[in-house]
Amino acid sequence: MARLSTRQGAERHAGARPAGAGPAGARHVMLRGALAGLGLGLLWGVAARVWMRLMNPTSPEFSWAGTGMILTMAALLGLGVGLLAAAKVKGARRWWRLAVVPGLLIFASQGLLFLPAFALGGLVLTRRHWALRALGAAASVAMVVVLGVLLGGVDEETMTTLPTSALVSGVVGFVLLSAAMAAAGSVLYRPWAPRTRSASIAPMGSAEVAAGEGALAT
Structure with a gap:
């Protein structure tokens, strides 16, 4: 009887799934x-909207519609990155990469300044070859320099330049926003976990069932 119970327990274990491996998990x-x-x-x-407002406190171009568009695009990109990160953790199918595509609209127009940080800056936070990490760092630093040049130039309409305090806050804000964008972009380069399937548990369960059957035979 004890040996029969051992066999039944082994069979139950063979059909069991690890915690979190099922569809619900x-x-x-x-x-x-x-x-x-x-x-x-x-x-x-x-944060990006506040940063842009601080850089242009009197600009009439800002509107609630524009603010809503920025927030929507940022949320859409964040949603896609979050889904991709989760898909890689659980070893889902590779087509989850497409979840990021709709959010790439945020890089249109002025958002283009943050594209190098997202596309290449994330390499700095990975374990890739040092040359790739250097490329990511160079791309991010280059955009900081470009922004500094743009902000430090003379406004063609007012023929004035930004105050030093505004220039510094603009560059610092851009660096922080770019760092966050690089962290999001690093998800693109994370490895995929191996896919977990119930079939992969079968050899272990089969071995235990065979052991139970051997015990019954003796």
Whole structure:
């Protein structure tokens, strides 16, 4: 009887799934990734909007519609990055890379300044070859220099330049926003976890069942 119980327990173990490996666990991973990405994307969008407003306090170009567009695009990119990060953690299919594509609209127009930080800056935070990390750092630093030159130039309409305090705050704000964008971009270069399937558990379960059958035979 004891040997029969051993065999039954081995069979139950063979059909069992590890915690979090089932469909429900996978959905929870994806949901957490989506919510985290959405929240961080919105936070970045708010910070970027405040930064732009500080750089142009009297500009009539700013509107609630524009603010809503920035927040929407930032949230969309954050959502895509969060989904991709979760997909890599749980070893999902590679087509989850496409989740990032809709959010790339944020790099249109003035957002283009942050594209190098997202596309290449993330390499700095990975374990890739030092040359690739150097490329990512160079691309990010180059955009800081470009922004400094743009902000330090003379406004063609007013023929004035930004005060030093505004120039410094603009560059510092850009560096912080770019660092956050690089952290998001690093998800693109993270490795994919191996896919977890119930079939991969079969050899272990089969071995235990065979051991139980051997015990019954003796």
